[in-house]
Amino acid sequence: xxxxxxxxxxxxxxxxxxxxxxxxTDDTHFVNDLQxxxxxxxxxxxxxxxxxxxxISDEEAQKIExxxxxxxxxxxxxx
Amino acid sequence: MSTLQGKTALVTGASRGIGRAIALxxxxxxxxxxxxxxxxxxxxxxxxxxxEQGVEFLPITAxxxxxxxxxxxxxxxxxxxxxLDIMVNNAGITRDNLLIRMSDExxxxxxxxxxxGVFNGIKAVARPMMRQRSGRIVNIASVVGxxxxxxxxxxxxxxxxxxxxxxTAARELAGRGINVNAVAPGFIRTAMTDELSEExxxxxxxxxxxxxxxxxxxxxxAVAFLAGPDSSYLTGQVIRxxxxxxx
Ligand SMILES: NC(=O)c1ccc[n+]([C@@H]2O[C@H](COP(=O)([O-])OP(=O)(O)OC[C@H]3O[C@@H](n4cnc5c(N)ncnc54)[C@H](O)[C@@H]3O)[C@@H](O)[C@H]2O)c1
Numbered sequence: 155x156x157x158x159x160x161x162x163x164x165x166x167x168x169x170x171x172x173x174x175x176x177x178x179t180d181d182t183h184f185v186n187d188l189q190x191x192x193x194x195x196x197x198x199x200x201x202x203x204x205x206x207x208x209x210i211s212d213e214e215a216q217k218i219e220x221x222x223x224x225x226x227x228x229x230x231x232x233x
Numbered sequence: 234m235s236t237l238q239g240k241t242a243l244v245t246g247a248s249r250g251i252g253r254a255i256a257l258x259x260x261x262x263x264x265x266x267x268x269x270x271x272x273x274x275x276x277x278x279x280x281x282x283x284x285e286q287g288v289e290f291l292p293i294t295a296x297x298x299x300x301x302x303x304x305x306x307x308x309x310x311x312x313x314x315x316x317l318d319i320m321v322n323n324a325g326i327t328r329d330n331l332l333i334r335m336s337d338e339x340x341x342x343x344x345x346x347x348x349x350g351v352f353n354g355i356k357a358v359a360r361p362m363m364r365q366r367s368g369r370i371v372n373i374a375s376v377v378g379x380x381x382x383x384x385x386x387x388x389x390x391x392x393x394x395x396x397x398x399x400x401t402a403a404r405e406l407a408g409r410g411i412n413v414n415a416v417a418p419g420f421i422r423t424a425m426t427d428e429l430s431e432e433x434x435x436x437x438x439x440x441x442x443x444x445x446x447x448x449x450x451x452x453x454x455a456v457a458f459l460a461g462p463d464s465s466y467l468t469g470q471v472i473r474x475x476x477x478x479x480x
Contacts, residue, residue: 193405193408197360
């Protein structure tokens with residue numbers, strides 16, 4: 155289950171940001187490494203919400219800076 | 234002539250009036266059209282005229298005040314067509330009365346169709362257009378939204394809101410190659426202005442340098458320009474089509 159979340163998150167980010175999934179690790183930083191802007195982040199949050207059928211508040215979304223944090227957030231809210 | 238060949242457009246309020254004229258004009262310029270309206274009885278009439286131009290027509294029955302409706306409408310659209318190039322937020326209503334006599338219901342109804350409807354429309358098409366990294370959004374405002382009009386507190390506020398919303402959306406979406414502009418008609422000959430009293434009509438004509446009402450096609454021509462290749466460097470702008478009423 156956990157690795158499934160990881161795979162789905164990474165493939166979603168890879169597609170959205172147009173990068174090779176192999177280049178993405180837990181430490182990949184959305185702004186610094188993927189050059190995401192605020193609109194990219196807003197879209198990513200909506201994508202994650204739709205993919206995992208959950209709702210991420212703006213406050214929570216603001217705390218997500220790295221891929222690892224995104225995966226952790228989803229795993230925790232699925233428990 | 235076929236400046237919009239291969240493009241696709243979603244037009245709200247397309248059953249009649251200005252919306253129908255916009256659908257026809259974009260079709261004449263080569264775009265496939267989806268016509269959306271809350272009332273579907275006249276939509277097929279628009280559809281027949283659009284198809285005469287040799288393009289496809291998809292009728293969609295939806296209420297612009299309901300975001301889920303609009304989201305579903307965009308879903309229908311993207312299923313039928315490969316891209317979503319042009320969105321025209323045209324649906325609108327009036328419920329005129331003097332401010333002190335205006336009911337809460339009339340205030341809300343007009344804000345909800347004319348302003349929230351445009352917000353819903355933009356929000357529904359923004360993501361597919363962002364993914365494409367291109368798109369044109371044209372909102373139909375009114376000169377009344379710039380200068381006010383006695384008896385139209387609800388309507389003028391909604392249209393002023395549309396102008397501000399157009400500018401904000403233009404700023405937010407520019408980075409994704411999406412242009413957002415507005416057309417502000419003055420008095421146009423449609424069912425909406427047929428309701429005017431003789432007195433109101435006379436007073437309106439007195440404010441128009443061209444001393445006549447415009448035609449729906451005049452508005453459609455400005456929309457076609459904003460939807461087409463010649464306006465790629467315009468965003469956040471309001472084009473007035475009003476016979477010189479507001480300068
Ligand atoms: N006629 C004018 O002089 C004039 C002037 C300035 C601006 N405008 C604007 O132009 C636009 C079109 O006006 P028109 O004169 O063609 O009006 P119209 O009443 O002839 O057409 C409006 C269309 O919008 C549809 N509509 C209404 N509520 C809707 C909803 N909730 N969801 C979906 N569709 C809905 C109606 O069914 C109708 O087909 C409006 O936004 C209007 O405010 C008109």
